[in-house]
Amino acid sequence: MKNLRTEGLVIRSGNYGEADKLLTILTPDAGKIPSIARGACKTKSKLAACVQLFIRGEFLFYMGKTLATVTQAEIKNSFYSLREDLFKYSYGQYFCELSGKLLEEKVPSPEIYWLLLSAFKALEEGEGDMEVLARSFELKLLSLSGYQPHLEGCLACGGEAPSYRLDYREGGLLCSRCTSSQGHSLKISLGVRSLLKKLITSDLSRLKILKIQPPHKKEIAFINKKFLEYNMNLGSCKSLAFLEGLAGEEDH
Ligand SMILES: [Zn+2]
Structure with missing residues (x-):
């Protein structure tokens, strides 16, 4: 299984290099997934809003050996406050x-x-x-x-x-x-x-x-x-x- 679609909570979100975000996303059925969202620090990125700390979203991961890549995401609850x-x-x-x-x-x-x-x-x-x-x-x-x-x-x-x-x-x-x-x-x-x-x-x-x-x-x-x-x-x-x-x- 290379692709995984599941809901998750962003429990860690940090900048990585110029434009990427390094994340830990907790999911109900696949546990804690260390992942990267490429280009997510760019203002035009569709991922930018979805990879902030506390976001509950629906994520599509491409599962690499050590790190998964978030390829799509949609917010279910932003927990803005x-x-x-x-x-x-x-x-x-x-x-x-x-x-x-x-x-x-x-x-x-x-x-x-x-x-x-x-x-x-x-x-x-x-x-x-x-x-x-x-x-x-x-x-x-x-x-x-x-x-x-x-x-x-x-x-x-x-x-x-x-x-x-x-x-x-x-x-x-x-x-x-x-x-x-x-x-x-x-x-x-x-x-x-x-x-x-x-x-x-x-x-x-x-x-x-x-x-x-x-x-x-x-x-x-x-x-x-x-x-x-x-x-x-x-x-x-x-x-x-x-x-x-x-x-x-x-x-x-
Ligand atoms: Zn006793």
Whole structure:
């Protein structure tokens, strides 16, 4: 199969040489496709508008050995507002970076594709708290990758306890009897435990009704970061560092 026609989301778009764009396009059935759009930086190019970050389009690829060439494209949803607002742009870029780091090239992962698309839609609507959206996105991504934190009772003994610690290496809650002293566990409050469950199961489009207090948001952000770093070998995530900077400025 040399030609492939499919819908996709542009999750990376950078200039290459004088006139070309180097892209990563996430598709539902063919996974992440590294590709080039020749001449797309020229103002007259029909491809120019279709290969911007966050575009959802219908693409025709000519599949090369390492790099695919985008030969035709048509916009299905431009997600214009995500490129016009610094906060939406930054969160959108973080979601793209996270999905991109997680997925292998050309390995289909339709669930992650539809998750990312629904995150773009929620950002475009812009009605909820973007931090809450991001925490839910992270937890859903962890769950789809097989690393959903175990939150029902103690992971080791199965018992219910008045309080737990959350061990990111073991992947869930441990009671005080089962927590080892040199473990990799984090404090977790009761409220946060039930919020984590909500964030995993709620549809992204329904999160706008969920309000989370700043201290709880901080606790969840810390927990998610530990889980992501440990399980998904993320290395440095530039867009997350930038978002943390933005949140820090808001606090002052
Ligand atoms: Zn236990």
